[in-house]
């Protein structure tokens with residue numbers, strides 16, 4: 639059992655099918671028919687999101703194990719459900735595989751996917767498997783649910799709201815740079831950064847707590863703080879003022895930045911793939927949230943201002959500069 643040519647498409651699907659359903663009550667039909675059949679929770683809004691990972695664009699097989707890649711492919715999608723205040727329920731997974739892919743690779747890829755699905759009780763209810771003439775492509779679609787009152791869009795930020803994040807930023811991008819340079823095992827600061835990049839933890843629990851606490855807008859940080867701040871500013875028709883000194887940077891990121899001759903703050907602003915949540919909230923609600931949830935690593939990084947002020951960054955000396963919307967952008 640070495641290459642896919644030996645077991646074929648259907649043999650592969652049989653291998654994938656095991657351990658995919660956690661919530662039998664909501665899956666009427668899972669893998670094995672023409673479509674999955676799902677039972678939605680009454681009076682909940684249905685969320686549907688999809689993100690694709692393409693070899694050489696989103697991952698490099700010399701830097702990641704298949705298990706880590708599978709974990710991340712699901713994680714980035716759960717992150718988008720989290721950013722709406724929702725709970726992920728079901729996933730469909732499509733893979734385009736070069737025919738020379740070892741069967742072992744696919745098994746490990748799915749083990750990574752199944753691990754994170756187990757952590758979040760997400761059912762894998764279907765997918766598609768095709769051959770690829772060149773490079774591996776993984777597309778995941780996740781369905782989730784949210785109470786109508788807890789839905790958080792990008793568009794609800796109001797002047798006077800605080801803007802905050804759920805954890806440190808920049809680790810993932812620095813991790814990618816360390817992986818690209820190689821020999822990162824030599825540095826004791828590298829591990830949390832490389833881990834943040836290869837197996838990001840989607841902030842699903844935090845997302846539901848923030849939603850219930852009255853977040854007025856929310857977005858997940860896939861493209862970097864600068865870019866996602868602009869997304870919220872535009873969708874909400876507001877301005878945003880961020881304070882460089884308040885942006886949470888890990889000690890490991892600072893060490894890595896020094897080693898790589900880069901600015902730690904630049905990783906946080908423009909790096910992307912941190913998959914923390916960026917959200918806005920009325921200050922009084924935020925104070926209550928902090929008191930009720932010391933378990934969350936929330937950090938206030940700025941405030942919502944008038945639209946005319948645009949999106950700005952206050953530097954450590956108090957100087958105000960326009961924050962460009964640069965970050966990860968396909969095709970640019």
Ligand SMILES: Nc1ncnc2c1ncn2[C@@H]1O[C@H](COP(=O)(O)OP(=O)(O)O)[C@@H](O)[C@H]1O
Pocket residue numbers: 689718860861
């Ligand atoms: N090819 C596409 N066809 C239809 N909608 C798309 C396509 N690509 C992106 N979108 C939509 O555009 C919006 C922004 O996409 P994206 O930047 O990928 O969001 P996110 O950063 O949350 O993953 C989303 O509503 C997404 O569903």
Ligand SMILES: Cc1ncc(C[n+]2csc(CCOP(=O)(O)OP(=O)(O)O)c2C)c(N)n1
Pocket residue numbers: 689690694695696697698714814860861909910911966968
């Ligand atoms: C080999 C490799 N090169 C570069 C990157 C960096 N990178 C690729 S895509 C991306 C942004 C996030 O991906 P995208 O498809 O834009 O996700 P979305 O915003 O739709 O969630 C970043 C930072 C990477 N992860 N791996």
Ligand SMILES: [Mg+2]
Pocket residue numbers: 688689
């Ligand atoms: Mg997307």
Ligand SMILES: [Mg+2]
Pocket residue numbers: 689714715718860
């Ligand atoms: Mg996304």
Ligand SMILES: [Mg+2]
Pocket residue numbers: 860861966
């Ligand atoms: Mg993007």
